[in-house]
Amino acid sequence: MTTETYRLDEMICFALHSASRAFDAVYRSVLKDLGLTYPQYLVMLVLWEHGELPVKRIAEQMRLDTGTISPLLKRLEAAGLVRRDRSAEDERSVTVRPTEAGLDLRERAVAVPHRIAEATGLELADVTELRERLQRLTAILSAADLP
């Protein structure tokens, strides 16, 4: 990446953006039935897996900060899918857990990965390879010491 080319087609960052947005669009379409956005779906996945978690742990897993997560969780709460309760042991902490409706939603969500696979026709091997490359890239970029 030492050339000074700037055609958008040739830029890796633009390719990343485009791919990410295209994937979002597919998820948006598939998730519309569930009434979830893609980030909300990710949070629900985490909660379905763990049962309950403090806000901090959710933010860590999604690598997002509280400025993004807090309003997102309030929207999930407003939709009746999660509860947020301040922890008794540590009152700085807020525990998030799925409600009944949130747990019920899981049944309908199990079909999502299959529907994504269907809509995109991706091969597992390709996906695995690409995912690993992306994770390496993310690691490099995150380690870059920014001024």
Next chain:
Amino acid sequence: MTTETYRLDEMICFALHSASRAFDAVYRSVLKDLGLTYPQYLVMLVLWEHGELPVKRIAEQMRLDTGTISPLLKRLEAAGLVRRDRSAEDERSVTVRPTEAGLDLRERAVAVPHRIAEATGLELADVTELRERLQRLTAILSAADLP
């Protein structure tokens, strides 16, 4: 991608999101001097290359819709970097072109690709390979017929 795994670490879409955001962070840091965001930088690149373009052409190149581009261009105009003039031939069309200040900015922007390369330490071969994979993925995803 036929498994129903849902650990975030294993999801390609999440990997895309993360990589894209990590790259954004690097650009954000490098572009801070220029007073540009990453999407604004992309628009300026397009304008530096073409001199002037109607809004529609810019939106096409960036694969964004007018709801995103219009306010972005107004911010660039407010910053004194571009002018927006309604076309005489077709009064539906608005032509965007860099101002003097916008052209001057190009001098300072030529260092950006180098600084990105520096900050990330990416190998050209790897980047090319990854970019091509991403472009294929985007093409597949864009072609997916969504309900």
Next chain:
DNA sequence: CACAACTAAGTTGTGCACAACTGAATTGCC
């Protein structure tokens, strides 16, 4: 010519993302 269909740009409303900050609770250290 008249009117329908289309096109370009912009607006509104919702949600995500991040920086910078606030406020309250906890921890660490002397």
Next chain:
DNA sequence: GGCAATTCAGTTGTGCACAACTTAGTTGTG
């Protein structure tokens, strides 16, 4: 015990992204 530093969640402000819509101008067809 007391106080500074840290931690956790939330808020505010800015900007990007997209859906749905509006407005004005253009084109096509009878």
